[in-house]
Amino acid sequence: MRAIRRFTVRPVLPDALAPLADLALNLRWCWHPETQELFNGVDPDLWASSGGDPIRLLSEVSADRLQRLAKDRKFVKNLQLINADLADYMSADQWYQEYASGNASAPKGIGYFSSEFGITAVLPQYSGGLGILAGDHLKSASDLGVPIIGVGLLYRQGYFKQSLNGAGWQQERYPLIDPNSLPLSLLHEDTDEGAVPVRIEVPLAGRTLHAQVWLAQVGRVPLLLLDSDVEQNQGAEREVTDRLYGGGVDHRLAQELLLGVGGVRAIREYCRITGHPEPEVFHMNEGHAGFLGLERIREYMEDGADFDTALEHTRAGTVFTTHTPVPAGIDRFDKHLVFDHFNGFGALPIDRVLQLGAEDYEGGDPEKFNMAVMGFRLGQRANGVSQLHGEVSREMFHGLWKSFDTGEVPITSITNGVHHQTWVHPELLELLESPRGNTDTVIDGYDWAGLKRVDPATIWALKRRMRTDLIAMTRARLTESCHNRGISADWVGGVLSPDVITFGFARRVPSYKRLTLMLRDPARLKKLLTDPDRPIQIVIAGKSHPADEGGKALIQQMVQFADAEDVRHRIVFLPDYDIGMARPLYPGCDVWMNNPLRPYEACGTSGMKAALNGAANLSIRDGWWDEWYEPAFGWAIPSAEGIEDPEQRDDIEARALYDIIEDEIVERFYDVDANGLPQRWIQMMADTVAGLGPKVLASRMVRDYVTNLYAPAAASSQLVSDRPDSAKELAAWKARVRAAWPQVAVDHVESLTGDAVEVGTDIQVSALVRLGSLSPDDIEVQLVAGRVDAEDNLHETHSYPFPSGEDVDGSGLRRYEGVVAADRTGSIGYTVRVVPSHPDLASVAEMGLAALPSDLPQPPSA
Secondary structure, eight states: OOOSSOOOOOOOGGGGGGGHHHHHHHHHGGGOOOHHHHHHHOOHHHHHHHHHHHHHHHHSSHHHHHHHHOOOOOHHHHHHHHHHHHHHHHHSOOHHHHHHTOTTTTHHHEEOOOSSSSSSSSSSOOSSSHHHHHHHHHHHHHTTTTTEEEEEEEETTTTOEEEEETOEEEEEEOOOOOOGSOOOEEEEEEEEEHHHHHHHEEETEEEEEEEEEEEETTTTTTEEEOOOSSTHHHEEEEEEESSSTTSSSSHHHHHIIIIIIIIHHHHHHHHHHOOOOOOOOEEEGGGGGGGHHHHHHHHHHTOOOHHHHHHHHHTEEEEEEOSSGGGGGSSSHHHHHHHHHHHHSSTOOOHHHHTBBBBOOOOOOTTTEEEHHHHHHOOOOESSSSHHHHHHHHHHGGGGGGOOGGGGGOOOOOOOOOOOHHHHHHHHHHHHBOOOTTSSTTEETTTTGGGGSSSSHHHHHHHHHHHHHHHHHHHHHHHHHHHHTTOEEEEGGGOOOTTTOOOOOOOEEOOOGGGGGSSHHHHHHHHHHHHHSSEEEEEOOOOTTOOOOOHHHHHHHHHHHHTTTTTTTTTOOOOSHHHHHHHHHHHHHHEEEEOOOTTTOOOOOHHHHHTTTTOOEEEEEEEHHHHHHHGGGEOOOOOOOOOOOHHHHHHHHHHHHHIIIIIIIIHHTOOOOTOOOOOHHHHHHHHHHHHHHHBEEEEEEHHHHHHIIIHHHHHHHHHHSSSTTTHHHHHHHHHHHHGGGOEEEEEEEEEESSOOOOOEEEEEEEEEEEETOOOOGEEEEEEEEEEEOTTOOEEEEEEEEOOOOOOOOSSSSEEEEEEEEEEEESSSSEEEEEEEEOOOOOSTTOOOOOOOOOOSOOOBOO
């Protein structure tokens, strides 16, 4: 018989142990070793069998054990100290409080929206890198005291649990998740009738979608998770939050509507109930959350603003982060579906809503509504997640700003980072721990150059223990996998060795990440794995989206290779990659592999986690590795981007991969001194932690978001709030400029300088510009100079404003004259353009308008 309803029965804690409940509900425990040790002390066996889940621990521990602990003065004293430490952590001034005290534009509140959050394996609300990044963002924001409110969805079946069948084919399971058994609490409001759960309502194509709000406390940061599994919903509405990235297009659209529109409404309720400051900045972490902008426009229009004014209000305080390096990764919906959901959404005119996501550029599909395009149009500030990804994004979305050079597309970059207290091995952190401010290399209380002052034997002994931990986890999971597959596990006890160089490869499995590149020459890989003197071993993990048959085939190919008796002790594929697997995986590896097709890796934070644990990276120069690669930190696999044949390209890059392993990596690792220590390898470990540590921290990333995006967005938002008419004035000005722009023209350009000049020569340029009905204050005339290619296209451009022009005999023309210095040799060129100019514009390209010379001679070059 099956139960029709489930209850979670929690014990009544003795008064002396009451703080355990509060500690369990604050997710700081997942990155705070002292709290984890405290829970382990409640019942070590139960803590281990629960997978480090304090809620499950407290629900299953015996009453007798609790009574004994309540009388254990040492345990109770430790509990009181850790509870007091949490209270201090929650209230003490951190970096942000000092920053905000000297910065009037520092936002008092920030809403951070993401479709997934990877905080702990206990809360399975993530699929991969996007969710882990979002979780690390919240953790670091908490550590720094940044006033963020996270917003997501609570998926009752998570992403999926991965297993393998006998043939190595991926299988998916969707076990139900009981929120009452998780470190969550329902958001309630106290009323005369008692505590009442908060409910959010969202219109859904003529119906009403209801959701309750679960609260996960991530240190100082509240995370609101919306859940549609409530009695007010029926049928499909109740299943909206069933699975992460599950269902068809209609289902996905309903999820994103709940996340965006419902998320804003949930924040409003949370702030009203708790008194938390309302967000001045709303951050869309990928396009899934884009509909939050429509809800904010609706709010402003409800207060009396017209659509254009409400749009300017919304844009001022919105930040959009794109993580997508390939067009296929962008959510796109048929326009009619969006029409059905937003026709009659408040006072928003549906044609203007559809324009926000319209692919109205060359190569776009006029029948599609593009969530990333909407994100850029609703966010006055946008960024990619590494410098290279910023460049890729400016190329991908250049059509939105086609009148500008790709380098001027207003998409900046903030390189991702990882939360060190989550991902660095605790013993390694102890070696790096240092009094705050002790040296110039101390950041967040850790001296990242600290390994340089540690005895090499100590470092090497620790690394061996890390490998041993990884091997223990690998054998346990591999045994379970063998049982699930129906094959013998008798051989698993001999898998991997703590004295063999260990490579790691773990990530999602789309084709561009090339899981099977290492299998291009199976015989050569087998030789590396089974070398009698200097073998290598590889631990591999990763999930393919359930609908990606090609990705599943790649996994099967890898599993079948690893099943072979002659190599299975040296290469393993572990199913169900999650945070619980990742935490021992990164420290246990000596080399982290990453071989995507460049430039399709947006960032690749797994290599950062490995580097913080002293692992070298062996990677294509893509994502963050392109930005911070140095030979002291690992090896760069040459990228054969000029080869059009994908098979030939894979062959070339695979050969380079094998060559580096054979000729450089293996030789260095096994080059030991008389004491058995690989001194050059240990030096690389110390150099990697010292050189990359400060760069790859999520605390650095969050500080960058605060100073480069959040504070400027808050300043714009505050300006609009302080000057209520400014948004309306800006909207009216934009409308007037757009209407008049067809009459703006550059009629004539000439130079008084010859075509060949010497370095240092000033090139004098004169232009006649027609402004139509616009005034000189509405525009800026710019001289744009840069290098020119064979087709006279400008690259590496710089713009130089012309001084104020003068009327030309009442002809409707204005003459502008300026100078550009020939400050470098080679072919340089210039052009003249007219762009809108207003003090409230965030960038010269914000409106996407530029008037360039037409039917004029090609720009002179010098």
